[in-house]
Structure formats: C-alpha cells, structure tokens
Amino acid sequence: MTAKPRHLRSVLYVPGDNPRALDKARTLGADAVILDLEDAVAPEHKAAAREGVRAALASPWPIPVLLRVNAPGTPWHADDLALARTLLLAGVVLPKGEAPPSLDLPLPVWTMIETPLGVLNAPAIAAAPAVAGLIAGTNDLARALRTRPHPSREGLLHALSAVVLAARAHGKVPLDAVFNNVRDPDGFAQECEQGRTLGFAGKTVIHPSQIDPANAAYGVRPEAAQRARALLATWDAARAAGQSIATFEGALIEQMHVDEARELAEEDGG
Numbered sequence: 523m524t525a526k527p528r529h530l531r532s533v534l535y536v537p538g539d540n541p542r543a544l545d546k547a548r549t550l551g552a553d554a555v556i557l558d559l560e561d562a563v564a565p566e567h568k569a570a571a572r573e574g575v576r577a578a579l580a581s582p583w584p585i586p587v588l589l590r591v592n593a594p595g596t597p598w599h600a601d602d603l604a605l606a607r608t609l610l611l612a613g614v615v616l617p618k619g620e621a622p623p624s625l626d627l628p629l630p631v632w633t634m635i636e637t638p639l640g641v642l643n644a645p646a647i648a649a650a651p652a653v654a655g656l657i658a659g660t661n662d663l664a665r666a667l668r669t670r671p672h673p674s675r676e677g678l679l680h681a682l683s684a685v686v687l688a689a690r691a692h693g694k695v696p697l698d699a700v701f702n703n704v705r706d707p708d709g710f711a712q713e714c715e716q717g718r719t720l721g722f723a724g725k726t727v728i729h730p731s732q733i734d735p736a737n738a739a740y741g742v743r744p745e746a747a748q749r750a751r752a753l754l755a756t757w758d759a760a761r762a763a764g765q766s767i768a769t770f771e772g773a774l775i776e777q778m779h780v781d782e783a784r785e786l787a788e789e790d791g792g
C-alpha cells in the first residue's frame with residue numbers, strides 16, 4: 523500500500539458495475555477505495571462488474587485499491603478470486619467473515635465483521651497473519667441482530683467495540699461501517715465522531731460527499747497537534763529538570779501520554 527494503514531481515514535466503496543463511479547473514484551480524495559463485486563452488484567451484473575474492475579485497473583491508481591469479493595460459498599466467489607489473482611491490488615475484502623480466512627491468495631485480507639458469529643470470532647480473525655484489518659458492516663449486522671435503527675447505534679455498540687478491540691489487540695486496522703444516508707451531513711459527522719471515539723482508525727464511505735468529512739474527522743486536528751507539541755515541551759522540560767513525571771494542564775502525564783503526543787505530532791508533519 524502507498525498510504526500507511528493508519529492513514530486510511532476514508533475508504534470509498536465503488537460498485538464494480540458503475541464505470542462512471544470507477545472513473546471518478548481515483549481522484550475524489552479518499553485514502554483508499556474498495557471496488558465492490560458483492561452487495562452493490564446485482565446477481566445478473568456480477569460478470570459485468572468483474573470486467574468493469576479489470577478495465578478500471580488497467581492503469582495504475584494513485585491510492586490503494588481493495589477488491590471486495592463475494593463470500594465463500596456463493597456462486598461468484600471462485601471467479602472473483604481468479605480475477606483478484608490477475609490484478610494489482612493492495613488487498614482483498616472478504617465479506618461476512620466468521621473464521622480466520624483461508625484464501626489461497628498472496629494479498630492482505632480485510633475481513634468484514636457483519637454477522638453475530640463474526641463478532642464473536644473477531645479476535646481469532648484479527649489474529650490471522652493474512653488479516654490486515656477488520657471492517658464493520660452494520661447493515662448486515664443490524665439485520666442479523668434484529669436491532670432497531672437509531673442515530674446512536676445503540677444496539678450495535680457492543681459489536682462495534684468488539685471489532686475495535688479485536689483489531690487493536692492484534693495490531694490490525696479497524697474501519698468503521700458505512701452511513702447510508704448520503705444527504706445527511708450532520709448525521710454522518712456525528713457518526714464519524716462516535717467511530718473515532720470508539721477507536722476506529724477510519725470510516726468506510728459510499729459517496730463522494732462523505733470523503734472530506736471523514737478525512738477531517740479521522741485526520742489530525744490542528745488544535746490537537748498544537749496541544750501534543752505543548753505536552754512534549756512540558757515533558758522535555760520536566761525530564762531536563764530531573765523529574766520522572768510531570769503534569770500538563772493540571773493532569774498527570776506519563777510515558778504513554780508522551781508516546782501518544784509524539785505519534786500525533788509526527789502524523790502532523792513532525
């Protein structure tokens with residue numbers, strides 16, 4: 523991948539059978555794309571979508587490209603994998619994962635956690651060496667859990683946290699689920715904030731209008747970078763004075779706060 527996984531603030535789904543969207547997706551500002559052969563593509567369009575993806579990847583992309591294949595056990599899975607083997611991809615997205623993947627493919631796998639069993643087995647899935655990250659799929663999950671839709675995602679919070687926990691425990695990248703209403707910027711922004719608070723590294727998105735807000739929500743905020751630098755200065759001064767610990771803005775700071783601040787400052791450009 524050209525972008526570091528931690529910089530996958532926005533990852534755009536693009537239906538494989540939509541040439542216009544495939545063409546546009548290269549330059550919309552998303553950190554990565556998922557070219558979709560699965561649920562965005564009707565059964566009668568699966569073959570056309572494979573051809574659409576092949577054509578779209580005939581020339582290089584400026585961002586990492588993932589391919590979402592149809593799940594094992596579907597009539598399209600084998601053909602999708604055969605296509606994946608011929609393409610220059612950053613990885614494959616495996617929907618409805620419920621166990622560590624056993625794909626015969628030399629590519630990183632991004633497993634979607636979108637069934638109750640997938641949530642329960644998320645730690646084992648995240649532990650698999652081939653797995654680069656976990657992607658929450660709340661449309662499928664909400665249906666399977668019989669939760670009621672709610673702006674707070676109340677019925678999904680346990681599962682969302684389980685995805686983050688499993689991914690983080692194994693050093694993998696957790697990506698939040700899509701927000702379906704492409705004409706509700708406030709709801710989208712609110713959900714990005716929630717996802718970031720839960721510990722997700724970025725958001726999967728379905729429409730160009732969601733890219734910039736996701737990048738902003740998951741990017742480094744200037745005030746946070748400024749605060750991080752101030753914290754580092756306070757720490758350096760305390761250490762130079764021979765202190766083992768220090769306080770910043772009235773609160774105790776320890777090594778982990780310093781590491782976090784350093785990471786943030788580096789992400790902001792040093």
Ligand SMILES: CC(C)(COP(=O)(O)OP(=O)(O)OC[C@H]1O[C@@H](n2cnc3c(N)ncnc32)[C@H](O)[C@@H]1OP(=O)(O)O)[C@@H](O)C(=O)NCCC(=O)NCCSC(=O)C[C@H](O)C(=O)O
Nearest residue numbers: 535536537542543546547561562659660661662700728729
């Ligand atoms: C959601 C959409 C169907 C909306 O489409 P539409 O009404 O046509 O949007 P606009 O007219 O506002 O589009 C404006 C222009 O932007 C381009 N566009 C739209 N979407 C994309 C896209 N995803 N990538 C690239 N470009 C896009 C349009 O072509 C317009 O361009 P122009 O002609 O120049 O004006 C549509 O946005 C869409 O199809 N989105 C992707 C849907 C998708 O991939 N779904 C599957 C993944 S989500 C999922 O499965 C979740 C998970 O599995 C779960 O269980 O939760």
Ligand SMILES: [Mg+2]
Nearest residue numbers: 636659661662
């Ligand atoms: Mg799904």
